[in-house]
Amino acid sequence: AQSVTQLGSHVSVSEGALVLLRCNYSSSVPPYLFWYVQYPNQGLQLLLKYTTGATLVKGINGFEAEFKKSETSFHLTKPSAHMSDAAEYFCAVSDRGNFNKFYFGSGTKLNVKP
Protein backbone atom coordinates (compact mmCIF):
# COMPACT_ATOMS: atom_id res chain seq x y z
CA ALA A 1 0.00 0.00 0.00
CA GLN A 2 1.06 3.56 -0.64
CA SER A 3 2.87 5.36 2.15
CA VAL A 4 3.72 9.04 2.42
CA THR A 5 6.43 10.34 4.71
CA GLN A 6 6.91 13.93 5.74
CA LEU A 7 10.15 14.42 7.60
CA GLY A 8 9.82 16.89 10.44
CA SER A 9 6.51 17.38 12.18
CA HIS A 10 7.60 20.92 13.09
CA VAL A 11 9.83 23.22 11.06
CA SER A 12 10.84 26.68 12.20
CA VAL A 13 12.39 29.30 9.91
CA SER A 14 13.08 32.99 10.15
CA GLU A 15 11.13 35.43 8.04
CA GLY A 16 12.90 35.77 4.71
CA ALA A 17 14.63 32.41 4.96
CA LEU A 18 14.21 29.44 2.65
CA VAL A 19 11.37 27.08 3.41
CA LEU A 20 11.94 23.40 2.65
CA LEU A 21 9.32 20.82 3.56
CA ARG A 22 10.04 17.24 2.64
CA CYS A 23 7.75 14.59 1.23
CA ASN A 24 8.56 11.09 0.06
CA TYR A 25 6.23 8.43 -1.28
CA SER A 26 6.70 4.68 -1.36
CA SER A 27 5.24 3.35 -4.60
CA SER A 28 7.41 2.21 -7.51
CA VAL A 29 4.99 3.82 -9.96
CA PRO A 30 5.00 7.57 -9.43
CA PRO A 31 1.61 8.71 -8.14
CA TYR A 32 -0.18 11.99 -8.56
CA LEU A 33 1.30 14.38 -6.00
CA PHE A 34 -0.29 17.22 -4.06
CA TRP A 35 0.59 19.73 -1.39
CA TYR A 36 -2.13 21.22 0.76
CA VAL A 37 -1.97 23.93 3.40
CA GLN A 38 -4.23 24.24 6.41
CA TYR A 39 -4.65 27.45 8.33
CA PRO A 40 -6.31 27.32 11.75
CA ASN A 41 -10.03 26.53 11.60
CA GLN A 42 -9.95 26.23 7.84
CA GLY A 43 -10.06 23.36 5.36
CA LEU A 44 -7.17 21.98 3.38
CA GLN A 45 -6.31 24.32 0.54
CA LEU A 46 -4.44 23.13 -2.53
CA LEU A 47 -1.02 24.73 -2.93
CA LEU A 48 0.09 22.84 -6.01
CA LYS A 49 0.06 19.45 -7.68
CA TYR A 50 2.01 17.33 -10.10
CA THR A 51 0.26 15.02 -12.53
CA THR A 52 2.42 15.00 -15.65
CA GLY A 53 4.85 17.10 -17.64
CA ALA A 54 7.36 19.52 -16.16
CA THR A 55 8.67 18.20 -12.87
CA LEU A 56 8.99 21.62 -11.26
CA VAL A 57 5.55 22.93 -10.46
CA LYS A 58 4.64 26.34 -9.18
CA GLY A 59 1.78 26.97 -6.84
CA ILE A 60 0.10 29.73 -4.96
CA ASN A 61 1.78 32.08 -2.51
CA GLY A 62 5.22 31.64 -4.10
CA PHE A 63 5.56 27.94 -3.31
CA GLU A 64 6.96 25.41 -5.70
CA ALA A 65 7.76 21.71 -5.62
CA GLU A 66 9.90 19.41 -7.68
CA PHE A 67 9.04 15.84 -8.49
CA LYS A 68 12.13 13.63 -8.43
CA LYS A 69 11.37 10.11 -9.54
CA SER A 70 14.79 8.75 -8.63
CA GLU A 71 14.34 9.97 -5.07
CA THR A 72 10.57 9.27 -4.85
CA SER A 73 10.26 12.79 -3.53
CA PHE A 74 8.12 15.88 -3.94
CA HIS A 75 9.65 18.48 -1.64
CA LEU A 76 7.99 21.85 -1.19
CA THR A 77 10.05 25.03 -1.21
CA LYS A 78 9.66 28.76 -0.97
CA PRO A 79 12.67 31.05 -1.38
CA SER A 80 11.65 33.57 1.26
CA ALA A 81 9.30 32.82 4.15
CA HIS A 82 6.63 35.25 5.19
CA MET A 83 4.86 35.39 8.52
CA SER A 84 1.61 34.50 6.76
CA ASP A 85 3.11 31.15 5.69
CA ALA A 86 2.78 29.84 9.24
CA ALA A 87 0.39 26.91 8.88
CA GLU A 88 0.32 23.14 8.62
CA TYR A 89 1.34 21.60 5.31
CA PHE A 90 0.23 18.21 4.08
CA CYS A 91 1.64 16.14 1.27
CA ALA A 92 -0.88 13.83 -0.38
CA VAL A 93 -0.68 11.31 -3.20
CA SER A 94 -3.11 9.26 -5.22
CA ASP A 95 -2.28 6.26 -7.35
CA ARG A 96 -2.20 6.69 -11.14
CA GLY A 97 -5.26 5.59 -13.02
CA ASN A 98 -8.85 6.18 -12.16
CA PHE A 99 -8.36 6.08 -8.44
CA ASN A 100 -9.43 8.78 -6.10
CA LYS A 101 -8.24 7.80 -2.64
CA PHE A 102 -5.69 10.22 -1.25
CA TYR A 103 -2.91 9.05 1.03
CA PHE A 104 -1.65 11.77 3.33
CA GLY A 105 1.58 12.42 5.09
CA SER A 106 1.48 13.25 8.76
CA GLY A 107 1.79 16.98 8.16
CA THR A 108 4.43 19.57 8.95
CA LYS A 109 3.70 22.62 11.05
CA LEU A 110 5.66 25.58 9.79
CA ASN A 111 6.56 28.30 12.25
CA VAL A 112 7.94 31.58 10.92
CA LYS A 113 9.95 33.69 13.34
CA PRO A 114 10.15 37.45 12.95
Place this chain on the structure above:
Amino acid sequence: EPEVTQTPSHQVTQMGQEVILRCVPISNHLYFYWYRQILGQKVEFLVSFYNNEISEKSEIFDDQFSVERPDGSNFTLKIRSTKLEDSAMYFCASSTGLGGETQYFGPGTRLLVL
Protein backbone atom coordinates in the same frame (compact mmCIF):
# COMPACT_ATOMS: atom_id res chain seq x y z
CA GLU B 1 -14.83 31.14 -5.04
CA PRO B 2 -16.93 28.03 -4.46
CA GLU B 3 -16.07 26.04 -1.37
CA VAL B 4 -17.05 22.93 0.50
CA THR B 5 -18.94 23.61 3.69
CA GLN B 6 -19.50 21.33 6.69
CA THR B 7 -21.83 21.42 9.65
CA PRO B 8 -21.57 21.37 12.55
CA SER B 9 -18.04 22.57 13.18
CA HIS B 10 -17.99 20.76 16.52
CA GLN B 11 -20.13 17.94 17.87
CA VAL B 12 -20.03 16.26 21.24
CA THR B 13 -21.95 13.03 21.68
CA GLN B 14 -22.28 10.14 24.08
CA MET B 15 -20.91 6.73 23.21
CA GLY B 16 -23.54 4.64 21.46
CA GLN B 17 -25.40 7.62 20.02
CA GLU B 18 -25.92 8.19 16.34
CA VAL B 19 -24.38 11.22 14.69
CA ILE B 20 -24.84 12.71 11.25
CA LEU B 21 -22.17 14.94 9.82
CA ARG B 22 -23.23 17.15 6.96
CA CYS B 23 -21.40 18.50 3.96
CA VAL B 24 -22.31 20.65 1.00
CA PRO B 25 -19.85 19.89 -1.81
CA ILE B 26 -19.07 22.28 -4.63
CA SER B 27 -22.10 22.35 -6.88
CA ASN B 28 -20.71 21.00 -10.17
CA HIS B 29 -18.58 18.31 -8.56
CA LEU B 30 -19.41 14.67 -9.11
CA TYR B 31 -17.19 12.81 -6.64
CA PHE B 32 -17.51 13.10 -2.90
CA TYR B 33 -15.31 11.89 -0.10
CA TRP B 34 -14.99 11.60 3.63
CA TYR B 35 -11.68 11.54 5.44
CA ARG B 36 -10.90 11.62 9.13
CA GLN B 37 -7.96 12.64 11.25
CA ILE B 38 -7.62 11.25 14.75
CA LEU B 39 -5.63 13.63 16.92
CA GLY B 40 -1.94 13.20 16.29
CA GLN B 41 -2.44 10.84 13.36
CA LYS B 42 -2.55 11.12 9.60
CA VAL B 43 -5.58 12.13 7.59
CA GLU B 44 -7.17 8.82 6.53
CA PHE B 45 -9.49 8.04 3.67
CA LEU B 46 -12.89 6.68 4.67
CA VAL B 47 -15.08 6.54 1.58
CA SER B 48 -15.70 7.90 -1.89
CA PHE B 49 -19.10 8.32 -3.50
CA TYR B 50 -20.12 8.74 -7.11
CA ASN B 51 -23.39 8.47 -8.99
CA ASN B 52 -25.28 7.77 -5.78
CA GLU B 53 -23.21 4.84 -4.69
CA ILE B 54 -20.02 4.10 -2.83
CA SER B 55 -17.12 3.74 -5.26
CA GLU B 56 -14.46 2.86 -2.73
CA LYS B 57 -14.22 2.46 1.03
CA SER B 58 -11.48 1.79 3.51
CA GLU B 59 -11.27 -0.89 6.17
CA ILE B 60 -12.29 1.76 8.69
CA PHE B 61 -15.63 2.25 6.96
CA ASP B 62 -17.49 -0.65 8.52
CA ASP B 63 -21.20 -1.29 9.01
CA GLN B 64 -21.39 1.48 11.59
CA PHE B 65 -20.79 4.06 8.88
CA SER B 66 -23.02 5.06 6.02
CA VAL B 67 -23.10 7.88 3.50
CA GLU B 68 -25.94 9.44 1.64
CA ARG B 69 -26.69 12.19 -0.81
CA PRO B 70 -30.27 12.88 0.23
CA ASP B 71 -30.80 15.73 -2.21
CA GLY B 72 -28.90 17.56 -4.90
CA SER B 73 -26.67 19.46 -2.55
CA ASN B 74 -25.97 17.65 0.73
CA PHE B 75 -23.65 14.74 1.39
CA THR B 76 -23.85 13.12 4.82
CA LEU B 77 -21.84 10.72 6.92
CA LYS B 78 -23.74 8.79 9.55
CA ILE B 79 -22.17 6.91 12.40
CA ARG B 80 -24.84 4.63 13.85
CA SER B 81 -23.43 3.85 17.27
CA THR B 82 -20.45 5.98 18.11
CA LYS B 83 -17.41 4.64 19.91
CA LEU B 84 -14.75 6.51 21.82
CA GLU B 85 -12.30 5.82 19.01
CA ASP B 86 -14.54 7.65 16.52
CA SER B 87 -13.42 10.91 18.09
CA ALA B 88 -11.65 12.73 15.28
CA MET B 89 -11.81 15.57 12.80
CA TYR B 90 -13.92 14.55 9.82
CA PHE B 91 -13.25 16.20 6.49
CA CYS B 92 -15.54 16.20 3.50
CA ALA B 93 -14.10 16.72 0.03
CA SER B 94 -15.33 16.86 -3.55
CA SER B 95 -13.83 16.76 -7.02
CA THR B 96 -14.89 16.99 -10.63
CA GLY B 97 -13.22 13.74 -11.61
CA LEU B 98 -10.58 11.13 -10.92
CA GLY B 99 -7.04 10.58 -12.03
CA GLY B 100 -5.19 13.48 -10.50
CA GLU B 101 -8.11 15.84 -10.12
CA THR B 102 -7.87 18.15 -7.14
CA GLN B 103 -10.01 17.31 -4.15
CA TYR B 104 -11.46 20.37 -2.44
CA PHE B 105 -11.79 20.02 1.30
CA GLY B 106 -14.17 21.50 3.79
CA PRO B 107 -13.08 22.92 7.16
CA GLY B 108 -13.97 19.76 9.01
CA THR B 109 -16.24 18.68 11.86
CA ARG B 110 -14.56 17.92 15.13
CA LEU B 111 -16.38 14.99 16.74
CA LEU B 112 -15.85 14.16 20.38
CA VAL B 113 -17.35 10.95 21.73
CA LEU B 114 -17.63 10.76 25.51
